[in-house]
Amino acid sequence: MPAFSLHTLTALRAASAAGAIQRALFGRLTRIEYKGPQDPVTEADRASEEAIVGTLRDAFPDHAFVGEEGGRRGSSEHTWLVDPLDGTHNYAHEIPWFAVSIALQHRGQTIAAVVLNTMLGEVYAAERGGGAHLAAAPPGRTEWTGREEWRRITVSPIDQLEDATLTTGFRHPLGESRPNLDHFTNLLVRAGRVREWGAAALCLAAVAAGRIEGYWEMGPHEWDLAAGLLLVEEAGGRSSDLRGRTAVLDRRQILATNGAIHDQVVAVLALGRSGLD
Numbered sequence: 001m002p003a004f005s006l007h008t009l010t011a012l013r014a015a016s017a018a019g020a021i022q023r024a025l026f027g028r029l030t031r032i033e034y035k036g037p038q039d040p041v042t043e044a045d046r047a048s049e050e051a052i053v054g055t056l057r058d059a060f061p062d063h064a065f066v067g068e069e070g071g072r073r074g075s076s077e078h079t080w081l082v083d084p085l086d087g088t089h090n091y092a093h094e095i096p097w098f099a100v101s102i103a104l105q106h107r108g109q110t111i112a113a114v115v116l117n118t119m120l121g122e123v124y125a126a127e128r129g130g131g132a133h134l135a136a137a138p139p140g141r142t143e144w145t146g147r148e149e150w151r152r153i154t155v156s157p158i159d160q161l162e163d164a165t166l167t168t169g170f171r172h173p174l175g176e177s178r179p180n181l182d183h184f185t186n187l188l189v190r191a192g193r194v195r196e197w198g199a200a201a202l203c204l205a206a207v208a209a210g211r212i213e214g215y216w217e218m219g220p221h222e223w224d225l226a227a228g229l230l231l232v233e234e235a236g237g238r239s240s241d242l243r244g245r246t247a248v249l250d251r252r253q254i255l256a257t258n259g260a261i262h263d264q265v266v267a268v269l270a271l272g273r274s275g276l277d
Contacts, residue, residue, distance in 0.1 A: 001150055005046065007104050007112045008125055011080075011274045015056035015100040015116040018048035018084055020116045022091070022098070040092050047070055048084035060235050063104075068147050068223050079105045083223040087199030101201035103226035113227035122154075124205045124231050126169070132208050132234040155209040155237040155258035161268070164213035164261050165193040168204040171219030175198055181217055182272035183242075187216075190268055204228025206236035207256050214261060214265055216242065216255035218274065222249035230254045242269045 014189070025044040032040050049069045056063065067082040079104065085091055087098030096119040104112040115124040121137025127235035135148035160162050166187060170180055188194045196210075199201055201224065203215040208230060208231035226249060229239050238259040241249045244266040247254055 001135075002126065002130065005112065005127060005157055008127055010056060010059045010112065011102045011104065011112060012113040012123065012125065014052040015069065015102055015114050017051040017055055018100045019116050021047045021051055023057065026091065026096070026119075027094050030091065040088050041069065042085070042092055043086060044091060045085045045088055046271060047077065048100065049082060052082050052084055052100070052181045053080075055244075056102075064141050067224060068221065071114070073112070078105050081105060081110075081220075081223045081226040082234055083201060083227075086201040087197075087226060090198045095198075096146055097197060097202065097206075099199050099201045100273060101227045102268045103223075103230065105226065110226050110230045113230040115205045115227050117202060117205070122205075123148075125150075126207065126208075126227075126231045127231065128234070128236040130234065132231045133226075134209055153209045153231075153235050153237050155207060155232070156213050157260065158213050158258065159260035160262050161191050161264040163192050165195065165211075166191050166214045166265070167195045167197050167206070167212055168215065169196060169198065169200060169203070169217040169220070171217075179274040183216065183269050187265070188272050198223040201228045204232055204256055206257065209239055210235075210258070213261050214253040214255070216269065218242070218253045219252060220252060229254070229256060238262045240266070 009239040022044050029042050032250050049067045053065050064076040064079040066072050083101040086101050102114045111128045113126045124134050126132040132153050133150045134153045135150045141175050182185045201221045206212045240257040241253050
C-alpha cells in the first residue's frame with residue numbers, strides 16, 4: 001500500500017463502511033423520497049453519510065464536514081466534503097453504478113481524496129503531491145478490505161478529440177433552457193464517443209485512470225467534484241471551467257481531461273451557449 005496519511009486511511013475506512021451499507025440495501029429500498037424535482041434521496045444516502053461522518057469525526061473531532069444530506073457541520077481549517085452516494089438515481093433504479101466520494105480540504109485546498117466504486121469494489125485514492133492510486137477487489141468480490149494491491153494510475157495519452165471518449169451529465173429537470181444539450185450535440189459529432197453515466201465521481205475517476213479522456217458538466221456541487229478532481233490532477237490531468245478558466249468548485253461547472261485534448265474540448269464548448277458566463 002502507498003504510504004497514505006492517517007487522513008486518507010481513515011477516509012478509506014469510512015468509504016468501506018458506507019459501501020457495505022449500500023450493498024446491503026441495494027434492491028431492498030422501502031422508500032424513495034425527493035428533495036426536489038427529479039432529485040431522489042434514499043435511506044442508503046442518509047445511513048451512508050452518518051457512517052462516513054461518524055468514522056471521520058471519531059478520528060478528527062475538530063474537523064468540519066460538508067455533506068450532501070447533512071449540510072455543513074462545524075467550522076475548521078480542515079473540512080471534509082462528503083457525497084455519501086454519488087449516483088442516487090442509478091441506485092434507486094437498481095443500476096449498479098454509483099460511488100462514495102470523500103475529500104479533505106485544508107484552508108480550501110483539497111489535500112486528500114477517496115472514491116469507492118461500490119459495486120465493482122474499486123477504490124481510488126490520492127494525496128496532494130503523492131500521485132493517484134487504484135486498488136480493486138478480486139473477481140467475484142465487491143467488498144474492499146484494504147488488503148488489495150495498489151497501482152499508480154495516469155491519464156490517457158490520446159491527443160486527438162476525434163479519438164477520445166468523453167462523459168457528461170445533465171442537471172434535472174432540464175426545463176425550457178435545456179442546459180448542456182448544445183454542448184452535448186457539438187461534442188457528440190466531434191469526439192470519438194460521448195457517454196452519460198450518472199455519477200460525477202466515477203467520471204472523474206475514469207479520467208484519472210486513463211479509461212476515458214474527458215468529462216464536463218454543469219450543475220454538480222463541491223461534494224460531487226472535490227475528490228475526483230484531485231484524482232485527475234494527481235494522475236497528470238487538467239481541470240477548468242467550461243471556458244478554460246481556473247476551476248472553482250462552487251461555480252458548479254467543470255471540465256476535466258487528460259490535458260492533451262483539453263484545449264480542443266474548450267474550443268468546441270465555445271460553440272455552444274449554456275453555462276458560458
